[in-house]
Structure formats: structure tokens, C-alpha cells
Amino acid sequence: MPLVPRPLLLLSLLLLRTNVTAQEPSRGHELVQRRVALPQAATGNPVELHIASGSLTALEFDSSVDRAGVKLGDAKDSLELFVVNDRLVMIKPTSDVTAGERVLLTVPFADGMSPARAVFALVTNATQVDVQVQVSRLPRSAEAVQAELDEVRAACAGKDAELASLRARGAATGPSGMILAGTMGSEGVRAKEPTLQPMKLTDGLKADRVTAFRGTGWVALSLMVANEGTAPWTPTEARLSPGRSRAVTVTMKEPYVVPKGMARVVVEFRGEDWPEGSERWVELRDSTGERRLLIPSLVF
Secondary structure: OOOOOOHHHHHHHHHHHHOOOOOOOOOOOEEEEEEEEHHHHOOOOOEEEEEOOOOOEEEEEOOOEOHHHOEEOOOOOOEEEEEEOOOEEEEEEOOOOOOOOOEEEEEEEOOOOOOOEEEEEEEEOOOEEEEEEEEEOOOOOHHHHHHHHHHHHHHHHHHHHHHHHHHHHHHOOHHHHHHHHOOOOOOOOEEEOOOOOOOOOEOOEEEEEEEEEEEOOEEEEEEEEEEOOOOOEOEEEEEEEOOOEEOOEEEOOOOOEOOOEEEEEEEEEEOOOOOOOOEEEEEEEEOOOOOEEEEEEEEO
């Protein structure tokens, strides 16, 4: 069966909270759930489990345990058998086990079948603590394995469909993407070409023509930028003043505006209210901040 949060884990946490002598769980430890298959593990070394002071470690078995035969090795002063019943063994560390030390926990089974017992090595770990361990001793039927596989496949198929839907939604561009993103409503997109005041060159740059586009919660400016300087120029950031709104995108088709050339630059701003007819200053800068394009008065 899948290793998922179960009533056993809730019981463990409840016991930890309600026991008056329990310590706070160790900080920085990841709480781990595990499954252990004994037919494979019992033929080799003891199964290593990570424990930590202040956290219960619960072992759930699929066959009956010989409760009287459950034994905890040395270091009993730092470990306690907190709960032992037919299918459940809980270990409560009362203090940290010395680093590098292994405390053996032996759990015999009551039915005499093989393997006759399970042996675990309890050790400390700096980052993890095993809070729930499902111990499988009896062989699983092919039907049970197939049923679990079918369940996992069904879950994966559902996730694949959800992922495909999210990818399609994220890949939508143009009007479809704007409608899905809520940036275009019933009013559509409005555009106008504001009148530009005579401009002086700023660091060898000027805007020859500007078109302003408006949607729901956003403004985009399309600027034809002329580079009268001797070096190429690539804008990477833009701002509107007053308010100092930063552009969310600054895009071009070309990699830069060539010297003595012209290229279109589109900048997009979001998240503020820009009343129609409002006056703004527009400033574009390159990545070094050494060259900038300044439009001192733009009404859009």
C-alpha cells in the first residue's frame, strides 16, 4: 500500500504532544516516512533507522509481533520502548544517542514464519528522523502489486493531464494569452500616438515616434529609437516618473540599436493607474547605466 500519512502517524504526533515528558522535536530534522521489506533486509545487515531526541519513531508491521520478546540493546538510558502491541512498536529517544553508536532493536514475530525476527540499528542523523516505518514481512501477491501499480498509473495520468493544461495555458500568447491573464477586458486594447515635444539628444539617443497602448492594468510604449552615437546601444530597463514605475519587460527584435541607425523598443509597465491624459517622464537605460534615453514630457 502507498506510503502516505496515516492514522498511525497522527497517533505518533498526538502521543508526542500529550506526553508530559516529551521534548520539543529536534530542529532542522526532516520527518521521513519509509517502507522496509524484510525478506530482502533480513538476509543482510540490520535495517538502519534514524532517530532523534524529541521525536517518536513508529514501526508498523504487517504480521503479529511477539511483544514479550521485543528487546532494545544498550543505551537504554537514552532510548525507551514507548509503545509495544501486536502490530506497532514506538521508540522514544529520551536523549541523543552518541554519534557513531548503533543501538539494536530486535522484534520477533509470533507466528514462527520466516523471517522469525527483524533487527534494526537505531542511529542518529544530522538532518533526518524516521517517524513512520512500514515493515513488510509477508510476500505480496501479484494481484496486490498490480493493484498498486494501477493506482500509481492512474494518479500519474491525472497529473499528466493537469500539467498539459497548465503548459497550454502558460504558452498562450497574443490576445488569447492576454485574455487568460486578465490583462485585456471588454474594452480591448486602446492605442494612440502622443505628440512629442522637440527633443534634444540624450547621450546620442532620441525617440522619433512613440505609440502608447493601454489594457487592463498595464501600459506599453512602442518607441522608434534613433542612435546618433558611435557605439551600439541596448536598453535593459525603463522607468516612468512620477511614481518611478519600473518596466516589467524591455524588448527588441534586434540585439541593439546600431550606430547611426534606428530600431523599435517596446516597454511594458503594470500594476499602477495611469489616467488618460496624464504626463510622464520616460527613461530608458542600458545595463551599465552610462547611456540613457530621456523623454521629458509624454502625455498618453
